[in-house]
Amino acid sequence: MSMSINIRRKKLIIVLPMLVVGALSLLFSYVYSSMILTIIGLGLVFWASVLYYTVSSYHIPREFIDAYSKSYADTIEHLRTRLGYTSSKAIFFYPKSLKGIMHGYVAFYDSNGSDNVRSLLSLYINDVEDGNGMSSIALEKEDTKQKYIILKAYSQGIIDLIEGKIEKNLALVDVGELQHILYKVMVEDLMLMDDIIIESSDSTIKVKIIGKDSTALCSSIGDQSLCPLCSSIALAVSKSTGKGVVIEESIIKGKSVNNTLRLIDL
Amino acid sequence: MYSFNVSLWDIGLWLGVSAVILLITSELLAPYYGRSKIAMDVKRLRTIAIAAGITFLIIAIVRISAIIG
8 A cells, every 4th residue: 555655656756747747838828829838837837747647556566476476486386396397397278178178188107107187187177077076186096106286277367367368268279379469468468578478380389489577487496397387388388278288398598588399188 | 917928839848758768768768778776657647648749639639620620
């Protein structure tokens, strides 16, 4: 609250003198019938109003977003480590049902068990379709004793935000259109990054995120599957393609982040 | 004796110039022209620019119809 009052005060420090000088110019222009003073007065009043109306009364500093993102990534990392997943990968997926498509999930599995995760996820997707829902979060496959954690995707909120802005379900768009949608929302509307480029091939999708601030956020979080930007893009690709998505590789170079996403048929 | 020494056409002309300046400013503040430290609502700026442009066009139409009529 006090921060928004300070920012409002700063706005008024610039806007009020312009308004006062503009009003005085208009008054003197009326008295002396001066065209120049009228133009000056109109200009100052107009620009003061524009400045007051268009400059945001508050903004969320980047440091806040970076700190929050890093702390929740650390929490999930801690949960993973305590459950015994020191070298685990994350797969983002949506169950293929009317109920399941509303919310995405993320499964952490031992990176050596990538073939088994497909069969396990198929079991769970069927569970959702039967109406049982994904009640268990920590699972163990009977034959191999490999463990998995399945959580509701933490970047689902960003997907909901994107879908709210475009008024369309991402499950109904293809990857080509997804690139335009992500550009419009993340680059133009939300200004989270300077550019996003998506290249798709058979079973991999390369995502390049360009931007100094977005790169700084991604590099502050070690595992890109926990980064809000990278994980939300992976979840969006999963929803669009109808397949599970794993962030196979992530290279941070200069002001860009290059993610290679692997698609897994479920 | 006391009056504003400007005609409607002068104000229309001024609005037209302002609309152009506002549109250029909103484009320069667009993300693909580099980062901006000013927290400005570009959509609102564009709305004001379009409103000013439309007002200028209305004034221009009034003037043209006055000349023709």
